[in-house]
Amino acid sequence: DAGITQSPRHKVTETGTPVTLRCHQTENHRYMYWYRQDPGHGLRLIHYSYGVKDTDKGEVSDGYSVSRSKTEDFLLTLESATSSQTSVYFCALDRQSSYNEQFFGPGTRLTVL
Amino acid sequence: AQSVAQPEDQVNVAEGNPLTVKCTYSVSGNPYLFWYVQYPNRGLQFLLKYITGDNLVKGSYGFEAEFNKSQTSFHLKKPSALVSDSALYFCAYISGNTGKLIFGQGTTLQVKP
Numbered sequence: 001d002a003g004i005t006q007s008p009r010h011k012v013t014e015t016g017t018p019v020t021l022r023c024h025q026t027e028n029h030r031y032m033y034w035y036r037q038d039p040g041h042g043l044r045l046i047h048y049s050y051g052v053k054d055t056d057k058g059e060v061s062d063g064y065s066v067s068r069s070k071t072e073d074f075l076l077t078l079e080s081a082t083s084s085q086t087s088v089y090f091c092a093l094d095r096q097s098s099y100n101e102q103f104f105g106p107g108t109r110l111t112v113l
Numbered sequence: 114a115q116s117v118a119q120p121e122d123q124v125n126v127a128e129g130n131p132l133t134v135k136c137t138y139s140v141s142g143n144p145y146l147f148w149y150v151q152y153p154n155r156g157l158q159f160l161l162k163y164i165t166g167d168n169l170v171k172g173s174y175g176f177e178a179e180f181n182k183s184q185t186s187f188h189l190k191k192p193s194a195l196v197s198d199s200a201l202y203f204c205a206y207i208s209g210n211t212g213k214l215i216f217g218q219g220t221t222l223q224v225k226p
Contacts, residue, residue, distance in 0.1 A: 031212050042203055042216035043157070058213065090156055094212045100145060102214055104156035 003027050006091050006105040014113050019078040021108050023091030025071075031094035032074040033102065034058075034066065036087040043090065049074055081112040115140045117187075117204045119217040126194045126224055134189040134220050136204030145207040146187045147214065148178055152200045160202075163187060174198070194224045 003026035013019050023032060030051050035043040035058075045058030047066040055066050063085060067075045078085055091105040117138045126132045138144055148160040161172025168180045178189045189202060204217040 033213070040218060042218045043214075045213055045215070048213060059215075092157075092214075100207050100212045100214075101147075101159050101162060102157075102212070103159070106156050 004091060004093055004103060004105040006089075006108050008108060009106065010109045012111045012113065013081050015082055016080050019081050019110065019112075021076045021089055021091075021110070023074045023076070023105060025074075025093050027093075027095075028071055029093045029095055030071070032068070033092040033094070034064075034074070034076045035090045035092065036060065036085075037090060037107075038087050046076065046089075078110075078112075081110075083112050086110060086112045115206070115208065115215070117146070117206050117215065117217040119202075119204055119220045121220050122218075123221045123223060126222070128196050128224055128226050129193050132191050132194040132198070132222065132224070134202045134204075134222060136187045136189065136217060138185050138187060138204075138206060140206050146178075146180065147205045147207075148172065148176070148187075148189050149203045149205060149216075150174075150200050151203065151219075157203065160189070194222075196224050196226055198222060199224045 005024050007022045033048040034046040037043045044060045046064050049055045049068040065077045089108045092102040094102050146163045149157040150160050151157045160176050161170050163170050163180045171177045176191050180187050201219050201221050203219050205214045208215050
């Protein structure tokens with residue numbers, strides 16, 4: 001267990017509302033990632049961070065933003081949720097001492113009605 | 114475009130029989146390849162990785178994988194399947210130098226008693 005938690009674990013929201021998901025780590029690692037998991041697509045990278053205030057886009061970043069104001073927290077915001085963003089969201093971190101072996105959080109199941 | 118592919122959506126095997134979950138890659142240079150497993154309602158767990166060196170890589174829970182450069186494959190294997198191995202398996206590679214994992218679509222392994 002790499003000390004990575006996600007909150008909330010489940011959320012139901014309505015189209016057009018903003019939603020923020022939180023990823024928290026206890027081990028002070030630089031690299032953190034947000035993925036979404038959808039049937040038939042595996043996991044796809046949304047955004048990632050390589051340090052405080054250093055973030056970059058992944059494969060499917062449209063409609064998402066992230067912030068990292070402190071090392072331990074990496075926030076994912078859906079600016080105006082749409083039904084296509086219904087998914088399971090996973091946060092991960094890279095210990096950078098293990099040749100990019102990533103450790104995943106338990107996931108957040110988001111439903112946008 | 115670079116990618117990994119898992120040609121089988123599902124693999125069925127009887128308990129005690131050998132299992133193989135296939136992965137092929139289209140990645141330039143020296144690929145860093147990974148296998149992850151996801152048990153129901155859980156996050157992903159690292160199984161094994163190929164970085165360099167010996168083409169046969171041993172990982173967690175008795176799994177191994179063989180890196181085959183001529184066939185551009187990285188198949189996951191286990192000599193004797195257990196019912197508890199039933200899960201969703203993902204092949205992945207590292208893109209660039211920021212640790213971004215790019216996943217295949219996933220293969221569901223079903224081990225029947």
